[in-house]
Each structure stands twice: as structure tokens, then as C-alpha cells.
Amino acid sequence: MSTKTTVDNFSIHGNAVSEVCDIPLSVVNRPIPSQLDRAKVEEMKTILQTDTKKDDLTPIDIHHVEYKGQDYYFAFGGCHRWAAHKELQKETIKGKLISTPPSVINTYLGSSSPFRET
Numbered sequence: 833m834s835t836k837t838t839v840d841n842f843s844i845h846g847n848a849v850s851e852v853c854d855i856p857l858s859v860v861n862r863p864i865p866s867q868l869d870r871a872k873v874e875e876m877k878t879i880l881q882t883d884t885k886k887d888d889l890t891p892i893d894i895h896h897v898e899y900k901g902q903d904y905y906f907a908f909g910g911c912h913r914w915a916a917h918k919e920l921q922k923e924t925i926k927g928k929l930i931s932t933p934p935s936v937i938n939t940y941l942g943s944s945s946p947f948r949e950t
């Protein structure tokens with residue numbers, strides 16, 4: 833017999849980072865289009881608009897890349913939290929910054945990566 837353990841809010845990247853930042857949505861690149869469950873987005877919007885609950889949503893993971901003296905920010909998951917913030921026209925979203933080498937973004941984005949050397 834096996835026992836299945838469910839871990840809420842686990843992030844292989846974010847669990848190693850304790851600091852949570854308010855990150856402007858305008859600086860974050862989201863290269864992968866989201867497939868959204870509309871009901872979930874609406875539920876999250878309600879949470880964000882409820883003073884006693886608005887901090888219930890966990891921070892999203894945001895990859896921070898420093899490349900040739902410039903800062904780049906990427907998010908791949910957190911699709912529903914992102915959509916809820918966007919639709920409410922929030923300026924910022926709570927996130928954990930994951931310091932990420934450009935080569936890792938190259939792995940995700942291949943030839944679409946801005947860090948590919950020609």
C-alpha cells in the first residue's frame with residue numbers, strides 16, 4: 833500500500849527564496865500563452881478584492897536574469913494569479929525573484945530566447 837502526500841504551495845524554485853517582492857507587471861515577460869480556467873480566474877479576482885483575503889494567494893515565481901548589465905524578468909507559471917491581477921489592472925504582483933542564469937532561459941525558449949548568441 834502506498835501513501836500519497838499532497839504538498840500545498842510547493843515550488844521547487846520559490847521554496848528556497850523567502851523574500852517576497854511587489855513586482856510591476858509591466859517588467860515581466862510571459863513567453864508562454866496561458867490556458868485559463870475562467871472560473872478559477874474569477875475566484876482569484878474575488879479573493880484579491882476582499883481585504884481580509886487578498887494576501888491568501890501565494891507569490892508567483894519570477895526568474896530574474898542579469899545579462900550584459902541589464903535586468904530581465906520572466907514568469908512561466910502562476911497563469912491564473914497573473915490573469916487575475918491583469919484583469920483587475922493591478923500595477924504589481926507579489927513574487928519571489930529566482931536568480932536564473934541566461935542559459936536556463938535558453939533551455940526554455942530555444943531560439944526565441946533573447947540571450948542566444950548569434
Ligand SMILES: Nc1ncnc2c1ncn2[C@@H]1O[C@H](COP(=O)(O)OP(=O)(O)OP(=O)(O)O)[C@@H](O)[C@H]1O
Binds near residue numbers: 890
Ligand atoms: N480558491 C482559492 N482560495 C485561496 N487560495 C487559492 C485559491 N485558489 C488558489 N489559491 C492559491 O493560489 C496558488 C496558486 O494556485 P494555482 O497553482 O492553482 O494557480 P496559478 O499558479 O496561478 O496558475 P497555473 O498553476 O495554471 O499556472 C495556490 O497555491 C493557492 O495558494
